[in-house]
Amino acid sequence: NAGVTQTPKFHILKIGQSMTLxxxxxxxxxxxxxxxxxxxxxxxxxxxxxxxxxxxKGEVPNGYNVSRSTTEDFPLRLELAAPSQTSVYFCASSRGASTEAFFGQGTRLTVV
Amino acid sequence: GIQVEQSPPDLILQEGANSTLRCNFSDSVNNLQWFHQNPWGQLINLFYIPSGTKQNGRLSATTVATERYSLLYISSSQTTDSGVYFCAAGGGSQGNLIFGKGTKLSVKP
Incomplete structure (x- = not known):
């Protein structure tokens, strides 16, 4: 039972590049x-x-995009990466709005 | 929106000691969770506790929803308990959690 799986675990991105978590x-x-x-x-x-x-959108959506074509997958797209997007990104899921949420292991992203 | 405040921000304990971590939230909630973020950055679910009391081994938690606070008790602390403890609350239909800034716990041998 894998739960929530995120890839990659680590990534270094250059300013202006794009990538999908x-x-x-x-x-x-x-x-x-x-x-x-x-x-x-x-x-x-x-x-x-x-x-x-x-x-x-949530609280801090600028510089990101998402899509949800299936129940299972929820990719996060970074366009024109900036140093301010250096962070650890977590994906989570829950059955409903007030049920327990479960988190992936995180992606540590560095923009240089 | 909901605001979540945790105290204390830092806590240093000797192995074997007990501790209480507090979480205050500003509005009524339908979700309250406690997490442990270990030194490798993983978020480990400890409790889903929008109200009432739960226990899991040396850890227990109580949420008093009417008074808008939750407490996490750690008894007989071990060095492996070190890390950051987050409280997160949710109250809207979108289901997202609002996180506090965490309590950083260091347990010394």
Whole structure:
């Protein structure tokens, strides 16, 4: 039972490049989320999805895009990477809006 | 929106000591979770506890929703308990969690 799986675990990106962080879950959860964690801080919501085909912005969406074509997958796209996007990114999922959320292992991204 | 405050921000314990971590939230919630972020950065689910009391081994948690706080108790602490403990609360239909800034726990042998 894999839960929430994120790839890659680590990545170094050059300023101006683009990349996609992958997230997949095998729990048939409807809700999926992307958060970022900056040093010494809690997590902040980037985007979320309440089901396939439905996505919406969170607290810090600028510079990111998402899509949700299947229940299982929720990729996060970074366009024109900037140093301010250096962070640890976490994907999470939950069955419903008020049920327990489960997190992936995180992706540590450095933009240089 | 909901605001989450955790205290204390830092805590240093001797192995074997007990501790209480506090989480205050500013509005009514339908989700309250405690996580342990280990030194490798993984977020480990400790408790899903929007109300009531739960226990899991040396750890227990209590949420008093009407007074808008939650407590995490760690008894007989071990060095492996070190890391950052996060409280996160949710109250909206979108289901996302609002995180506090965490309590950094260091357990010395």
């Amino acid at each position: 992958q997230c997949t879950q095998d729990m048939n959860h409807n809700y999926m989320y992307w958060y970022r964690q900056d040093p010494g801080m809690g997590l902040k919501l980037i985007y979320y999805s309440v089901g396939a085909g439905i996505t919406d």
